[in-house]
Structure formats: C-alpha cells, structure tokens
Amino acid sequence: MNNYSSPVLPPATIGIIGGGQLGQMMALSAKAMGYKVGVLDPTDQAPAGQVADFQIVAAYDDLTALKRLAEKSDVLTYEFENVDQNALKQVENLTSIPQGIELLTITSHRLREKTFCRQHGLPVTPFASVQSMAGLETAIQKIGQPGLLKTVEGGYDGHGQFDINDQTDWNVIESEIDQTEWIYELKQNFVRELSVMVTRDGKDQVITFPVSENRHQHHILHTSIIPAQTTDAVKHKAQQIAINTAEALHLRGVLGIELFELPSGELMINELAPRPHNSGHYSIEACNISQFDAHIRSICGLAIPPIRQFEPAVMVNLLGDNLLAARADWPAHPEWHLHDYGKAEVRERRKMGHITVTGPSIEALLLSVSQFR
C-alpha cells in the first residue's frame, strides 16, 4: 500500500475515476482548496465532470483513457469500488494512487472483505463461501437460518441478494447459483444500522467522524441521523472498530464502515466502502471538516484536525422523482441544504440528490423532511 510523506499541494491535479455524486463532492472540496480536478466517466457532463477542470469521456476500463488521466494527474483516486484493478495496475507507475489497489481487491469482493475482517479480529456475521446447491446446504447447516445469499462481487443496494428462510423459492436459486460465486451470511436481527467514516492523515493519525444511524428502504439508504440515537458506549465501540479497521488497512482516503447494532449492544461490520459514503454527506454542513475535505486531505498527505460536529443533522436521499418534489418545495424550506447532483435522467430509485438539515432537535429535523420519509 502506498504511504508517502511529502504532501501534494495545490495547484496539483487530482484525477477521479468515476463521475457520480461522490466524485462531484470530492471535486468541489478539491477545487475549493485550489487543486485542479480531472474526471474519467463514460457519460458526458457527468455530475463530477460538471464541476471539474476536465472530463475524459470514456469507459472506466478504457486503458488509453485511464493512462491519459493518470499522466495528467499528480494523485489518482476513485469514487466506487468496482474499478478495473488490472487497468489500475497498469497506470500505477504513471501517478500516485494513495488509496492503493489492494483496498479495492479487498472491498470489491464480499468474501475477501469478510475474511480480511475476521483475520484482523474485526467483528462480522458468520459466513461461508458458496458455489453450488450442495455448498449452500452445507453452509446453512453450519451457520444456521435465516440467512442471506449474496453475490461476492458487483452487488449493491440489495441487488444480487436472496433471503434464505422457510419461504425461499429454491428453484430460483438453483437456476442462478452456477452463474457466479456467492457468500452465505447469517441474517442478523439488528436493532439499528450504523456507519462511521474514518480516515488517516499524512502523519498516519486515524480520524473518525461521528456515528450515523441509517434507515433503508428497498435496501437503499434513505435517512441518516447524526449522532446515532444509541448509547455512548455503542458509539464509542463503533469508532474503535473504525480505528482498528483503518489501521489494519493502512488506510488512505476515507472509508465508510457499515455496522449492525445487535440487541445486546454488540456490533458487526456489514460492509466496507473504500471511499466517502452516502451516510457521511451530513458532514458537509454539520462538521468542521467534511468527509470529502478529509478524503482530499488524506490522499494528498495533509493534516486533518479532530472532527467536530456543530449541530445534530438529518440527511434524506432524494431518489427518482423526489428530486422534482424537493426542487418545487424548497422555497417553503429555507432550512434545507438541497444538493442536486445534476444527473440528466431521472430514474426510479436513482440517487438524484439529497437534503441535509441541522439543528438542536432531531425530532424537528425529521419533521422538516418528513414528506420524503
């Protein structure tokens, strides 16, 4: 993994692989600090491309395009985990990739990710590798039911997942199981879903953000409440897990850690995201340093101060048509920090924007955005 000591200072160029909203918010932070920003994305005028100095319009695995971005960039970063790792290896000698490629190798593959966690003493739900119906049967016998069968790669927001319980339609699973590699996990009866953003600065100091409480609809993050409405002991434990994870990974950049809080107060890691995370967007308005500022500072080897949250915050995602409703209603809600990602096409359940509200009362914040909940 790539650690370095001399910071990359503005007006150096930061190249971002991926032009979605995370890339856009990274680019906005970087631009405010005086960096130049280049983006690689197949969609012309992608959200990040709209705010960058230049966009290379090409597929993420287009080696010629990736080389062009790498040659023009002092630092290369990524905004999603399914970056072509072989392509990235081929540009490693052209630029600096502070997050490294190994972080992607681990986090883009659920089995490798959970195995990594287990090997480093980080808590995860019991799991097993599955490649056939017989393998699934063995896994269920060993781990128990109910469970979830997930593809090891490529799944997100609940895609590529099957519930395994008494009602499971085994024919559907049988017809799909040979097509790819799977992980079987015990389904946890959690009381809350939490997340923590974590990063390391240029001097290897680990910095954690406040703990978010996350509510999902249709497996997609819908609302985050910060600070999470749980005990201080649970929040402290979540941040300690984040610190241990960052150290085990020799982290650069921001990492999002999704956790389940069990009725006993025990925590389990569900997933690691090797980049800023949707549930950390609140930090733009509610903290002294946003997760995007922290990401840029970390990959450039700069210092990062301890994170302070000024006020409680609630964030709601604007999926599909909700963006249009938010635009129309914004004049009646001066308290909304409306983020419109500038995506050309509104699609059902597509993340089109988000709203953050901050203030002393979480009840009042939830009420302010209640039409989207």
Ligand code: AMP
């Ligand atoms: P994932 O795609 O793994 O992030 O899962 C999406 C959502 O499915 C999570 O946010 C949880 O709500 C739920 N989920 C995933 N894995 C488990 C599990 N082992 N036990 C209970 N719920 C889960």
